[in-house]
Amino acid sequence: MSETTIRSADEVEASRAVTPPRRVPLSLMIGGGIVGLFIVLAIIGPHITPYPFDKFHFGSRLAPPSEEFWWGTDRYGRDIFSRVVAGARLTVFMAGLGTIIGVAAGLLIGLFSGYIGGWVDEILMRLTDIAMSFPGLLLAMLVVAALGSNEINAVLSIGIVFTPKVARVVRSATLGLRHVQFVEAAEVRGESNSFIIFREILPNVWPPIIVETCIRLSYAVLLVVSLSYLGLGAQPPAPDWGLMIAKERAFLSSAPWVVFAPAAAIVALIIGVNLFGDGMREYLAARKTADE
Amino acid sequence: MLRYLVRRTGLLALTLLGISAMIFIIVQILPGDAADQILEAWVESEGGAHDMLRAKLGLDRPWYEQYFGWLWGILQGDLGRSLSMDAPIAPILFERLGYSLRLAIPALVIAVVLSLILGVIAAVRPNGIIDSAITVVTLTGVSVPAFVSGSLFILIFAAWLNWFPSTSSLSEGSGFFHWAYVLALPVAVLTLESLAHITRITRSSMIEVLKTPYVRTARLKGLPRRMVLYKHALRNAMLPTLTVIAFNIGWMIGGVVLVEQVFSYPGLGSLVLFAIEQRDTPLLQASMLFVAAGYCIANALADVGYALLDPRIRYT
């Protein structure tokens, strides 16, 4: 080989392009902050409330916000601020757990279905088709109706609703990688299916999975509060936000704070999750283009 | 196209069959059976009454006979009898469906038209002032559950401003304006929700399409801007939007359940909830099947629309 074609190590090192610094999108930071706050509340919430969430103050029913009761009281005189703070745990854990169940199950199904293909894929995908033919909330309602109305079944129902959707996303990401050259290179080497699925494909489907998880999380919060609003989730006297709005509905016009506070909590949490998801998508997309 | 239609219809029929099986299985898991429900009130029934009732309801037959009996009935237009109302289900269902559609259809139409316009406006200058405003509004829109926005609407427009009624009961024979007056709030709630979703998708797919080489080709042909936007770009951006519109119908059905609950409106959603509360299995099965079938048909229609818009699909 001629001298000119051989480059010394140092030259190559020196010519290495400088990649521009990656910027974290503002929405990711704000969303992350909000979600983080709710997670902290979920962990320590019940310990920092001014009153126990289920303590009755019969002397001050439906009291407006004041020094004593910051966000007012409900019809039993329970402190709404304490209830909303204590309720964070329920909503955050239920939504989080439901999402984790759905994403984990969907991930496994999607990976295997996408990589193995053939009739296994065919059957699994027809099943997800059927499950996805139910509007999400209706399927969750049906599952809760069958299993009984409580927190655990609500979480399960969310997992069941999410599984097929996540499986679809993961499967299409997997299919996209199925014939990519580095996967084929592994096949030529004779790697096992599990090596290819977990070592070659899985590390590369994380970005779409992360984005999908964020989207699912926001729907999960919506589903949790909707189910409890319909009386199919947490049962009284749990300080569940959706439940609070449903039960205090009658006092809406006379004491609007009974609805304001839980509603604000719900909206803040979902906006936080959505911002986080949008930011995450933007961040991952930017990272991808930077890499290319 | 005809071949595609035939295939899509066949797929729809298969899916519906699968759905009916799934509903049947899930409902069979319900603790206790219908006979228990009916007899619950009837505490002092004699031992034999339970079995007799089971036989009368057909619950003593094996599950496959029950399932196929149910299916056969549906094909003949017989949806069974409601246990709690002790009446045939079909007429109730159709009445309630009519009520629900009066909410859903106006909401969907308004949402689709508005969101296509808003999505395009936002996409033309991504991260501009208008886009940012639209983004904030739609982000809030997708983040507020229907029952929250419904409650707030009641508070503001019914309780404080007293513009609209807080409950939406309909009486037959009232004119269009009365309807519009009564349904304004629930329809607004539903519209807002869908509007936000569809606008977000239209915006992002429009942004993607505006980056494509064929839009550049259109621009460099010397075509006016509106032609480039509304003819070349929007037509292609519509494709993902259509899927989302169909998907949104699913959310809207969920939204309908919540909105009906908030406004005490006698639609299909409140019927499903009623069936769950009353453990009225035949009614639950039938109404669930109804809703799911409606959703599937909407999806199938969206697919056909997709095929009409995208010439690449037609011949495959």
Place this chain on the structure above:
Amino acid sequence: MNELSVSAARRAGSDRPVLTIRDLHVSYFARGQEVRAVRGVNLTVRAGETLAVVGESGSGKSSVAFSAMRGLDAAGRIMKGSIHFGETDLLALNAQELRAIQGSRIAMVYQDPQTALNPAFRVGDQIAEVLKEHTDDTPAAIRERVLQLLDEVKLPDPQGVALRYPHELSGGQQQRVVIAMAFACNPELLIMDEPTTGLDVTTEAHILDLVANLQQSHRSAILYITHNLGVVARFCQRVAVMYAGEILEEGPVSRVFFEPAHPYTRSLLSCIPRLDLSKHDRPLSAIEGRLPNVANLPSGCIFAPRCEHRRDACETSAIAVELVGDREDDFVRCRRWRDIPKFKFDRHIRKRKASATKKAPDTLLDIDDLRCYYQLRRSLREFVTGQSVRQVHAVDGIELAVGHGQTLAIVGESGCGKTTLGRTVVGLQAPTGGDQIFEGDELEGTARSRSPDLRRRIQIVFQNPDATLNPQKSVGETIRRPLQLFDLVPAEKQADRVAELLRSVNLPASYAQRYPHELSGGEKQRVAVARAFAAEPELIVCDEPLSALDVSVQAAILNLLVELQKTSKTAYMFISHDLSVVRYLSDQVAVMYMGRLCEIGTPEEVFVPPYHPYTEALLSAISLPDPMIEQETIRLEGSVPSPVNPEPGCRFASRCPRKIGKVCETEDPPLHEFGNRHRLYCHIPRNELEKMKPVITYTGKKQAVV
């Protein structure tokens, strides 16, 4: 000079400038960073002439093209300079005035016709749109004109084509539609941005012929953007060489090719494989280093860091433009061009059959009657009507052998089955029938069903450097895996072996810690080569490993492959569409068409008469980077027939310009053997074949260029 450029040059009498670009600066803005993609470009396109702007990726050539009709996308901005179209200052026009020019007086042909056409509209309507916008013609007149245009671009059945959607046309047909659209309003200036990249050579030849004809009849000037020096030599009168955003040299094509002044132009010309260059002649000259980082541009000559003739002054002081000829548009941007040694364009003229007596090496892989069919999914109707199964005959009865330590090149256009053949050999696909004997062992269908040792002995290097490495694995992990899997090196010595392998592909050992996104395309491909060699294979299937790389990088990889073969005695099955690359690298060449072998032999046998008619057509179609070459004009008519359940007879019969009669369509072509091991399948009688004339010759010479 070939016929095209002569006639074009004759017309270019008028010196009236159509496009005048002065001191153009274009920047892109992404995430707050400014990328100065084009800096200080001056260009003049005169009436009726064709000016090529040639450069590798990152040279800014496309930015110049799009600036010239103010078509930069939102991220790009013209920062400085002037662009005049005739007398009109394009930068001073408002949106409406600009639209009146775009598409009518300046038109553009794009790189990828598939994405340049809107998938949702019929192609006829997309052409009509231009006329509707820029003329006052009636709808009927427009319809008439659209059909006329489609006919002008030689699309069969204009009425039918007008009603088609883009996806129903082949790539070549789509590009014809784009060209029809561009010529719709008789543009004074046509900008072509890599119009034939991605098309097969025979299609490329057709498109270039077509544009040359249309240019003549419409009297348009052309600004031709390309990376392909062959096309420049064949199609253009003047050429500007761009590098990293600047024009380094400009001049008449003949001057730039024969007396290139700039060291970059010289390196480019000597790093491309040519049809008369073999690995036995000389290594290709690769260009060291990388494109300069746009965030940190050198203050002097932009090419200085990679220039072998640089002096200190080159890197510090600004470089003035120096005239090479007596015209102002014949210049070079180099302070040392007079001092450096004269450039020698090394043409090789060989005696016929020089290599015919070489002894064949022992066979490593023997392929006999190999067939790979894909079954198409049966539609319900076909199932009901009992229609027979439809199969794509991707590879249909191939017989060939690879010798120990030899390179067998498989060449053919897209869809000829060459990739399927390679995939079958490595076991990514199971054959439908036939034998593959590898050193006495039958190769089972898929890699998994082969023994680990057989798997180890056959490796593959893929086409796309961006997809070939797992983005989540470090280079070290990637190369180490075969060592672990095949138990080649004890665990404690694997790191050393990885370093050794990296050095053997000319990468520093420290690269083991890098991830693929930190590597350039050429470096990724080197890692892929190292991964293949890590298994210590006896055969490597190289599936178009160079087609995504710039010519200078391509040269380095080619040299590397040659070098590694010398030391390791590994055989290559080299799959490529590029005849020049194949010529350079291979010991044996097999030409494929529609799953069948047309001919096989050494390059010195295949690229000179007797030819298979398909090889002859291929040779006639390729563009060679040498203006002193004469090529026969043989153009294949029609399109490639469907590979689904193909008709009996010779596969090439439907397009063969030398078809001798009915027998071609009914019977499989017989085998003719020439010389040592030159095999050729054709119905043409042996004596006729022997009388064939060379397709490619040097001007004034009779011998075939090889």
